[in-house]
Amino acid sequence: MKPVLPSPAMPAPASVDRVRMIRRSIRCFAFGLAGAVPLFGLGTAFLALRLQRELARETGVPARAALMDGSAVVAFALMLMSLLYDQAGFALALGFLLCAVQGYLLLRQYRRTEPADWNPARHLVYWGAALARTGLILSATIILAGVWAAIRDN
Amino acid sequence: MNFLPIVHREMLAAARKPMTYYSRSLTGLVAFATGLGFVFAGYNRVMTAASAGQVAFGLLAVGAYVFLAAQAMLLTCDCVSLEKREGTLGLLFLTDLNGFDIVAGKLAAQVSRSAYCLLAAFPAFGFCILLGGVGLGDLAVVTLGLLNTLFFFATLGVLISVCVWRERTAMGWGGLALLALGVLFPLLGMIAIPGLMPVPKFLLALIPAGALLALIPAAGISPAMSLLIPHALGWLFFGAASWLVRRSWIPAAKVLPPRPAHATRQARTPASVPTPWVSEPANPLLTTALLIIICTVGLAAALLGPRWMYAWAMPATILLLHSVLKYQAASQAGRMLAGKRRSGELEMLLTTPYDEDEILRGCFYELIRSLYWPTLFALGVDLTLVILGCWKPWFGAGLMWAFIVAVEVVWLLVNLYSLSWVGLFQGIKLGNPAKAAGRAIFNVVLLPWVLGICFAGLAAVLAPGNTGPEVVFPVAVIFVGSLTFCNFYFAGSAINELRDGFRPWAARS
Numbered sequence: 001m002k003p004v005l006p007s008p009a010m011p012a013p014a015s016v017d018r019v020r021m022i023r024r025s026i027r028c029f030a031f032g033l034a035g036a037v038p039l040f041g042l043g044t045a046f047l048a049l050r051l052q053r054e055l056a057r058e059t060g061v062p063a064r065a066a067l068m069d070g071s072a073v074v075a076f077a078l079m080l081m082s083l084l085y086d087q088a089g090f091a092l093a094l095g096f097l098l099c100a101v102q103g104y105l106l107l108r109q110y111r112r113t114e115p116a117d118w119n120p121a122r123h124l125v126y127w128g129a130a131l132a133r134t135g136l137i138l139s140a141t142i143i144l145a146g147v148w149a150a151i152r153d154n
Numbered sequence: 155m156n157f158l159p160i161v162h163r164e165m166l167a168a169a170r171k172p173m174t175y176y177s178r179s180l181t182g183l184v185a186f187a188t189g190l191g192f193v194f195a196g197y198n199r200v201m202t203a204a205s206a207g208q209v210a211f212g213l214l215a216v217g218a219y220v221f222l223a224a225q226a227m228l229l230t231c232d233c234v235s236l237e238k239r240e241g242t243l244g245l246l247f248l249t250d251l252n253g254f255d256i257v258a259g260k261l262a263a264q265v266s267r268s269a270y271c272l273l274a275a276f277p278a279f280g281f282c283i284l285l286g287g288v289g290l291g292d293l294a295v296v297t298l299g300l301l302n303t304l305f306f307f308a309t310l311g312v313l314i315s316v317c318v319w320r321e322r323t324a325m326g327w328g329g330l331a332l333l334a335l336g337v338l339f340p341l342l343g344m345i346a347i348p349g350l351m352p353v354p355k356f357l358l359a360l361i362p363a364g365a366l367l368a369l370i371p372a373a374g375i376s377p378a379m380s381l382l383i384p385h386a387l388g389w390l391f392f393g394a395a396s397w398l399v400r401r402s403w404i405p406a407a408k409v410l411p412p413r414p415a416h417a418t419r420q421a422r423t424p425a426s427v428p429t430p431w432v433s434e435p436a437n438p439l440l441t442t443a444l445l446i447i448i449c450t451v452g453l454a455a456a457l458l459g460p461r462w463m464y465a466w467a468m469p470a471t472i473l474l475l476h477s478v479l480k481y482q483a484a485s486q487a488g489r490m491l492a493g494k495r496r497s498g499e500l501e502m503l504l505t506t507p508y509d510e511d512e513i514l515r516g517c518f519y520e521l522i523r524s525l526y527w528p529t530l531f532a533l534g535v536d537l538t539l540v541i542l543g544c545w546k547p548w549f550g551a552g553l554m555w556a557f558i559v560a561v562e563v564v565w566l567l568v569n570l571y572s573l574s575w576v577g578l579f580q581g582i583k584l585g586n587p588a589k590a591a592g593r594a595i596f597n598v599v600l601l602p603w604v605l606g607i608c609f610a611g612l613a614a615v616l617a618p619g620n621t622g623p624e625v626v627f628p629v630a631v632i633f634v635g636s637l638t639f640c641n642f643y644f645a646g647s648a649i650n651e652l653r654d655g656f657r658p659w660a661a662r663s
Contacts, residue, residue: 020654031646039635043643047650146628
């Protein structure tokens with residue numbers, strides 16, 4: 001017989017393994033710290049950012065990486081343009097500015113968002129991401145400068 | 155029944171694997187980048203067109219030879235023994251299949267990917283003919299020689315796999331055969347060709363590398379014989395494997411030796427580390443023997459040989475010693491969790507008070523234990539060679555030599571660490587020790603070189619004819635970046651996956 005009223009849906013089991021989450025947060029920070037070293041830390045920087053994304057998805061933080069990624073793309077395009085016009089100093093300044101902008105955006109995201117699941121090591125995730133992004137920007141600047149030098153002297 | 159039903163089935167399965175396509179594309183890309191780089195070097199007068207063609211041809215041929223020999227042996231040396239251990243080989247004999255069908259199927263399954271990679275790389279050899287210095291006859295000999303290499307080492311691997319039961323024994327014999335027939339014999343041949351050592355040249359016709367050596371004008375080896383004899387030997391191995399596979403299949407309990415007792419070792423390990431249950435008992439005897447042989451030959455060549463041999467022997471000894479250690483680390487790590495996962499032992503271990511961290515710590519403890527003395531031995535040899543290099547008066551920049559060796563030693567330690575983690579992860583993920591070791595070696599050791607070659611090719615296209623520091627420096631920076639990226643990314647990723655997903659991976663049947 002078909003029931004008249006729909007059966008109440010069971011609430012989704014919101015069981016987050018907090019120990020695992022804290023460990024992953026600490027690991028994200030460790031990877032980010034190693035990723036801050038230009039060139040040598042490229043691999044761990046990518047891992048730190050991957051962990052940050054996964055943790056954000058787990059804890060229910062809305063992903064707002066578009067602004068950060070967009071600013072990075074614009075900054076690198078400007079950097080490339082300035083290198084093409086032999087403005088290496090301007091490109092370097094843009095690199096530092098990009099680091100500052102990314103840091104500010106991360107800080108804003110940290111303060112304004114509230115995760116659905118409490119993560120006591122949340123600050124470590126943001127520190128890890130900030131360090132990893134710094135390392136990536138430095139590595140990209142060095143590589144860009146190297147390629148520019150090769151093309152210019154040719 | 156169809157003709158060769160297992161071959162048919164395995165080829166269909168291989169056609170559906172994404173890795174078949176990725177590896178083929180990657181090999182084609184690397185070969186294309188190498189060839190294109192030399193085309194630009196040749197047409198922009200960095201070197202003469204003919205010498206650019208010859209160098210590119212030699213590089214591609216040697217690279218393809220090493221790749222094919224290693225891949226064929228690594229993939230086949232545990233393919234039948236795995237079925238024997240799991241007890242599925244006997245089931246195949248309940249059907250109409252015979253030994254020939256099974257061996258041919260295994261061979262097709264393991265070799266098809268390498269053959270596709272070789273096919274993808276062939277067009278790059280055409281660049282060398284365009285540049286000159288290489289004829290169509292050379293191309294034909296190298297092509298047949300490379301196909302022969304693949305067939306020879308794959309059949310030898312299957313024969314080894316048919317004859318043994320345990321994966322460690324299979325990989326040990328496979329590695330030994332590869333080192334002896336794939337590396338040491340050709341090296342001896344290269345020394346023998348200028349007439350420096352009394353090595354009978356007919357011996358070189360017995361190995362597949364003889365076809366490549368036959369292209370050297372002073373070699374005096376007949377290309378036809380150096381193609382025919384290894385090919386015939388390959389068919390001999392194939393026939394022997396087909397004949398033996400039916401006879402070597404007996405219940406595992408009667409053949410497998412009992413697991414050695416670990417009581418004494420357990421007394422020495424920390425109480426919280428479940429080493430004996432986690433890992434296969436390590437036996438570094440074979441590795442140590444290999445290291446001693448390489449070190450003796452290298453030191454003898456460095457001390458007694460002429461000047462040119464001295465300059466080549468020292469770096470070659472160091473690189474060979476380090477390569478053996480890397481292979482040992484990858485294979486040891488790869489088989490540590492693979493068999494346990496397949497048999498369900500790992501899942502049972504997780505029902506005990508031990509957690510995944512303790513199991514991983516146990517694995518690492520065992521890895522360090524098995525690699526400790528071989529690594530110390532290799533480092534001792536490195537130190538001796540550094541002192542020798544600084545002592546020989548003509549060796550010029552002794553300090554530079556010491557610096558290069560120091561960088562190589564640091565890189566060895568980083569590689570061993572990364573290979574251990576990646577091998578452990580691939581072992582638990584794939585459940586096949588040979589595949590795990592192969593993938594770990596590819597990701598950590600070979601992939602950075604692939605990326606480096608691609609970037610070098612790109613630089614040759616962007617800045618044709620320029621070999622100044624302004625081109626070399628960015629390429630070097632990108633190469634170092636790719637080396638560190640591959641090491642740390644894959645190691646970090648493996649640590650991440652093992653710590654977070656150990657239980658789900660262990661529970662996979």
